[in-house]
Each structure stands twice: as C-alpha cells, then as structure tokens.
Amino acid sequence: MTLRRTALSMALPVFCLGAMSLWTRPAAHWLAQGPLQQGHEEVSCAGCHTPSPGSTRQQVQAKLAYSLGWRAADVDFGNGPVTSDHCLDCHERANERHPIYRFREPRFEPALQQVRADSCLGCHSEHLGERVSAEPTFCRACHADLALTRDPVNIPHVTLIAAGKWSTCLGCHDFHGNHSYDPPTHVQQMIPGAAILGYFHQGAPPYGPFKLFEAVAR
Ligand code: HEC
Ligand code: HEC
Ligand code: HEC
Ligand code: HEC
Ligand code: HEC
Numbered sequence: 001m002t003l004r005r006t007a008l009s010m011a012l013p014v015f016c017l018g019a020m021s022l023w024t025r026p027a028a029h030w031l032a033q034g035p036l037q038q039g040h041e042e043v044s045c046a047g048c049h050t051p052s053p054g055s056t057r058q059q060v061q062a063k064l065a066y067s068l069g070w071r072a073a074d075v076d077f078g079n080g081p082v083t084s085d086h087c088l089d090c091h092e093r094a095n096e097r098h099p100i101y102r103f104r105e106p107r108f109e110p111a112l113q114q115v116r117a118d119s120c121l122g123c124h125s126e127h128l129g130e131r132v133s134a135e136p137t138f139c140r141a142c143h144a145d146l147a148l149t150r151d152p153v154n155i156p157h158v159t160l161i162a163a164g165k166w167s168t169c170l171g172c173h174d175f176h177g178n179h180s181y182d183p184p185t186h187v188q189q190m191i192p193g194a195a196i197l198g199y200f201h202q203g204a205p206p207y208g209p210f211k212l213f214e215a216v217a218r
Contacts, residue, residue: 034127038202042217047090048126052080087120093213097177114141132200136193137166152185160187170196179207 036043054062065071084100103111103118115138116122123134147158153172160168171190172183184190191206199206 035129037129037131047218048082048086049079084120090215095177095212098175111141130201136170136196139169140166154186167193174207178212180210180212181207
C-alpha cells in the first residue's frame with residue numbers, strides 16, 4: 001500500500017511534466033520569434049502575452065479532461081492569444097478617427113472581408129519588425145462612395161476615386177488621425193508612396209514627429 005502510494009506520488013509529477021512539455025511550446029520556439037516593431041523596444045513580453053484564465057493546475061486538469069474526451073472544449077495553456085484589448089491597454093485614445101469597435105456594426109461586414117478593421121492585428125502583425133502590415137490601398141473597403149460637398153483638393157476626391165487612386169489617400173491623411181498634421185490641398189504636395197511604404201516598414205513618420213497621444217511602455 002505505502003509502496004504503491006510512493007510509486008504513484010513519484011509517477012504523478014513525472015506524468016505531469018511530460019504532459020506539460022507536450023502542451024507548452026519549447027523554450028526555443030518562444031525565443032525564436034522575430035523582432036518587435038519600433039516603439040516596442042521597452043514593452044515587456046508580458047505587456048501582450050498574458051496568462052490565460054485559471055491556475056496551472058486547473059489548466060492541466062482541463063487539458064487532461066479534453067484529451068480523454070471528458071470535456072468538449074480545449075483550453076489555452078499558459079498564455080492566451082494576443083487581442084486588441086492588449087493593444088488598447090496602452091494605446092486607447094480619445095482622438096481615434098477609426099475606432100475598431102465601430103466596425104463591429106453589421107453594415108461593415110463586406111468591408112471586413114477586405115480589411116480586418118475591427119482588430120488591431122488586422123493591420124499590425126507583431127514580430128515581423130514592421131509597423132503596419134496592411135496594403136496601403138485598404139481605404140477602398142469603406143470610402144468608395146465618398147464625395148465632399150465642398151472639396152478643397154485640386155483633383156477632387158471623386159475624381160481620385162473614379163480613377164482608382166487608392167494609394168494616394170495615405171499621402172494626405174494619417175489613418176488614426178493621431179499626428180498633428182493638416183492634409184494638403186494639392187496632389188503635388190502629397191507624401192510620395194515610397195515614403196508611406198518606408199513608414200510601414202519602420203521608417204520615420206512622414207506626417208511629422210508630433211503626436212497628439214503617445215503610449216507609455218509597461
Ligand atoms: C506588442 C505586443 C507583443 C509583444 C510586446 C510581444 N509579442 Fe509575442 N506575439 C504578439 C502577437 C500579436 C503574436 C501573434 C500570435 C497571437 O496572436 O497570439 C505573438 C506571437 C508570439 C509567439 C508565438 C505564439 C504561439 O502561440 O506560437 C511567441 C513565442 C512570442 N510571441 C514570444 C514573445 C516574446 C518572447 C516577447 C518578448 C520579447 C514577445 N512575444 C513580445 C505580440 C507581442
Ligand atoms: C505595454 C504597453 C503597450 C502594448 C500592450 C502595446 N503597445 Fe504599441 N507601443 C507602446 C509604446 C510605449 C510605443 C512607443 C510610443 C508611441 O509610439 O506611442 C508603441 C508604439 C506602437 C506603434 C508604432 C508607433 C510609431 O509611431 O512608431 C504601433 C503601430 C503600435 N505600438 C501598435 C501596437 C499594437 C497593434 C499592439 C497590440 C498587438 C500594441 N501596440 C501593444 C506601448 C504598447
Ligand atoms: C485598417 C487598418 C488598421 C487597423 C485596424 C489599425 N491600424 Fe494602426 N495604423 C494603420 C495605418 C495605415 C497606420 C499608419 C498611418 C498612421 O500613422 O495613422 C497605423 C499607425 C498606427 C500607429 C502609429 C501612429 C499613431 O497613430 O500613433 C499606432 C500606435 C497604431 N497604428 C496602433 C493601432 C492600434 C492600437 C490598433 C487597434 C486599436 C490599430 N492601430 C488598428 C492601420 C490600422
Ligand atoms: C472599415 C471602414 C473604413 C476604412 C477601411 C477606412 N475608413 Fe475612413 N472612415 C470610416 C468611417 C465610418 C468614417 C466616419 C465617417 C463619418 O463619421 O461620417 C471615416 C472617416 C474618415 C475621415 C474623416 C475623419 C474626420 O474626423 O473627419 C478620413 C480623413 C478618413 N476616414 C480617411 C481614411 C483613409 C485615408 C483610409 C485608408 C488609409 C480610411 N479612411 C479607411 C471608415 C473607414
Ligand atoms: C492631396 C491631398 C488629398 C488626397 C490625395 C486625399 N485627400 Fe481626403 N481630404 C483632403 C483635404 C484637404 C480634406 C479636407 C480637410 C479635412 O477634412 O481634413 C480631405 C477630406 C477627406 C475626408 C473627410 C470628408 C468629410 O466629410 O469631412 C475623407 C473621409 C477623406 N478626405 C478621405 C480620403 C480618401 C479615402 C482618399 C483617397 C482616395 C483621400 N481622402 C485622398 C486631402 C486629400
């Protein structure tokens with residue numbers, strides 16, 4: 001009896017460790033992720049990777065139950081997925097021109113087929129060493145029928161849109177409206193497309209250095 005108990009008490013931790021090594025990803029994988037984007041140098045891993053609900057013991061039990069078919073749904077072990085809520089913890093701001101929650105309205109469903117504007121991760125991947133991962137022409141998804149009553153631009157918006165010039169939009173407007181920047185009224189003053197792409201890939205902001213809101217690292 002005591003022997004069986006001892007054997008069991010020794011086998012259990014070994015079993016648990018074995019099971020855990022199957023469920024947690026190996027340390028090499030954890031470390032092999034690509035570089036964080038600029039601005040996130042000071043942000044800790046835990047700023048975006050937070051533990052999933054439940055204690056380790058509860059997670060192990062739930063995993064075990066799932067693998068034995070006693071539980072319908074699997075659970076996240078260790079860290080849960082990164083969501084927009086993590087980003088908003090540091091980046092929520094009052095001046096947001098395109099707040100993601102707006103695009104959860106059903107009328108934006110067709111637009112979301114083109115660009116996942118309802119999630120930060122739809123346009124910002126992490127660990128790729130780039131600031132923006134979307135196509136710069138994504139404005140098309142929502143502004144195709146834009147017409148200004150008094151258009152101040154020398155080539156009016158309707159003309160730009162009719163000609164399919166979707167790569168010009170970011171040349172005059174920042175997407176979030178967080179830079180103190182007035183859009184020019186002449187297409188000749190537009191920021192060149194190469195500078196926009198450079199900015200997407202970590203270059204200096206072409207809209208000037210002044211931001212209305214700046215996040216704080218934690
Ligand atoms: C700004 C947010 C952010 C920070 C900071 C961050 N990550 Fe990530 N990480 C992500 C996102 C987004 C993904 C994509 C997967 C996801 O959505 O869960 C990811 C994925 C990963 C993955 C792959 C996850 C998997 O399930 O395979 C690993 C490993 C990882 N990160 C490690 C790290 C480490 C180590 C650090 C600190 C040096 C770090 N991350 C910092 C956002 C971040
Ligand atoms: C723990 C706080 C924190 C979290 C979480 C966080 N960030 Fe950041 N982020 C910062 C800081 C600090 C900066 C640099 C200051 C700034 O640009 O406002 C930054 C910069 C950025 C920049 C570049 C700004 C620039 O002009 O260079 C982008 C894009 C960005 N974050 C997106 C995200 C996204 C998307 C997520 C979620 C996956 C996220 N951040 C999560 C703190 C955070
Ligand atoms: C539909 C695409 C899209 C989505 C969704 C999106 N972004 Fe962006 N983001 C961009 C583009 C394009 C830029 C570059 C233009 C600019 O600076 O506004 C950018 C720039 C940024 C910057 C740097 C400039 C600034 O405003 O400070 C930060 C920080 C940022 N995004 C954070 C976020 C966060 C946090 C979320 C989710 C709440 C998010 N973004 C969702 C497209 C997107
Ligand atoms: C997912 C849909 C969606 C996408 C994609 C989108 N917008 Fe918008 N945009 C909107 C909505 C909705 C409004 C608010 C219009 C209103 O209030 O009448 C808006 C407003 C604006 C405004 C006016 C903001 C203000 O405060 O007056 C500008 C400028 C703008 N968008 C430019 C862009 C540019 C440039 C792009 C591409 C980089 C883009 N938008 C992509 C939906 C979108
Ligand atoms: C040459 C610069 C320039 C280009 C290119 C440009 N815009 Fe504009 N846009 C402006 C100016 C100037 C205004 C008026 C001032 C303002 O509202 O900020 C404006 C206004 C807007 C508005 C606000 C309309 C309102 O009701 O207030 C939206 C939305 C918009 N632009 C979207 C776009 C989209 C989408 C594109 C790409 C097809 C684009 N712009 C291309 C300069 C430009």
